[in-house]
Amino acid sequence: MLRATPPQQIKELQQQSRDAQMKNDASWAQQHLADGFVAGNSWGDWETKDDFIKDLQNKNNKWKSGNISELQVATFGPNTAVSHYTFTYDAELRGTHRARTVICSDTWINDSGTWKTAATHCSMVKGM
Amino acid sequence: MKRTWMWCLVVLLSLGSAALSQDSTAGSGTEKAVAALEQQWLQSQKTNNPDLVAPLLADKFVNTARDGKVTGKADSLAAAKATKYDAVAYDDVKVTAFGSAAIATGDFKAKGTDSSRKPLDTHERFTDTWVKMPNGQWQCVASHQSSIEM
Numbered sequence: 001m002l003r004a005t006p007p008q009q010i011k012e013l014q015q016q017s018r019d020a021q022m023k024n025d026a027s028w029a030q031q032h033l034a035d036g037f038v039a040g041n042s043w044g045d046w047e048t049k050d051d052f053i054k055d056l057q058n059k060n061n062k063w064k065s066g067n068i069s070e071l072q073v074a075t076f077g078p079n080t081a082v083s084h085y086t087f088t089y090d091a092e093l094r095g096t097h098r099a100r101t102v103i104c105s106d107t108w109i110n111d112s113g114t115w116k117t118a119a120t121h122c123s124m125v126k127g128m
Numbered sequence: 129m130k131r132t133w134m135w136c137l138v139v140l141l142s143l144g145s146a147a148l149s150q151d152s153t154a155g156s157g158t159e160k161a162v163a164a165l166e167q168q169w170l171q172s173q174k175t176n177n178p179d180l181v182a183p184l185l186a187d188k189f190v191n192t193a194r195d196g197k198v199t200g201k202a203d204s205l206a207a208a209k210a211t212k213y214d215a216v217a218y219d220d221v222k223v224t225a226f227g228s229a230a231i232a233t234g235d236f237k238a239k240g241t242d243s244s245r246k247p248l249d250t251h252e253r254f255t256d257t258w259v260k261m262p263n264g265q266w267q268c269v270a271s272h273q274s275s276i277e278m
Contacts, residue, residue: 036224038233040255044276046233074188074269076259080229082270084190084198103196105272107257109226118224119231121255123274125196 006115007073010081010108013115014071017106018087022063026056033117034109040121042102055094064090079110087122101125158225161266162258166221166232169268173216173238178208186259186267194252194275204271210243230266232256236273251276 004012013032020028029052037049047055055061066089075081083106090099102122109118165184172180182205189201199207221234233255242248257270 034226036226036231038222038224038231038255040233040253040272040274042274044253044274046253074190076186076188076269077228077262079227080257080259080269082190082257084192084270103192103198105190105192105255105257105270107229107231107255107270109229111226118226118229119233119255119257121192121253121272121274123192123194123196123272 006075006078006081006110009115010073010075010083011071013108014073014083014085014106015068017117018066018068021056022066024056024059024061024063026053029053029056032115034111037117038119040119042100042122042124043098058094060092061094062092064092066091081108081115082106083108086125158230158260158266159223162223162225162230162232163221165258165266165268166218166223166234166256170216170218172208173213176212178205181205181208184266184268186261186269189268190270192270192272194250194273207243210245211240211248213238213240213248215239228260230258232258235276 016028017032033049033052035049039047039052041047066087069086071083071085073081073083086101086103088101103125104120104122106117107119108115169181169184172178185201187201189204191199191204216238219235221232223230223232236252236254238248238250240248252273252275254271254273256268258266259269261267
């Protein structure tokens with residue numbers, strides 16, 4: 001039986017990651033965010049793993065839509081990968097309505113056979 | 129027999145403890161090494177000398193700028209050469225090690241002239257992904273910046 005290559009695995013996990021975010025699924029994040037995870041969002045805030053999970057558990061945060069496109073994955077040895085993608089979303093986050101297109105870079109690390117996100121950082125795409 | 133078993137246990141526990149402390153030391157060594165490379169990057173900007181940062185970037189390096197523009201190593205270095213900084217500062221730089229990778233985050237403030245010769249006055253946050261290469265050298269494989277909304 002053929003096993004998915006790391007880039008394929010990361011592409012699947014990347015989609016799962018955003019799907020979990022849409023569904024406010026904190027358990028997925030708990031399992032797939034590395035300890036020491038950091039998120040830099042497109043309005044310049046930092047979030048730790050705990051902050052990120054609390055945000056997912058916050059019932060006031062509501063996602064209307066979210067789509068990943070132009071996903072590319074580069075691997076560096078057997079244990080590190082970086083994905084780049086565009087994310088278009090419409091959501092109510094911490095009491096602020098945000099509908100925008102951002103470009104993101106996520107760093108994935110292979111933690112004893114399980115790929116986990118070590119960092120994500122997004123920034124606004126100019127003119128979108 | 130039991131005594132022999134106990135000695136084996138003591139030796140195993142000592143080895144385990146040594147291995148853990150080695151990991152911990154390696155972690156702090158990684159953090160120091162990457163923090164020093166971030167300072168070299170800052171120095172390259174302070175002195176407007178991109179030659180200092182060139183060896184720090186992996187061949188597959190990708191930069192994502194605060195406006196969403198994505199560039200590879202050659203274009204990033206060309207932009208660095210065309211940018212003239214009057215003042216640059218990094219603040220709150222933190223490095224977290226993940227085995228053969230490390231994440232550096234921080235604040236970046238700069239004034240000067242950008243690569244298209246427009247005035248530059250920016251306050252950003254950055255995430256840099258560093259990887260230990262097969263030759264033992266740490267190189268940055270990705271850098272991502274976003275503007276801080278005021």
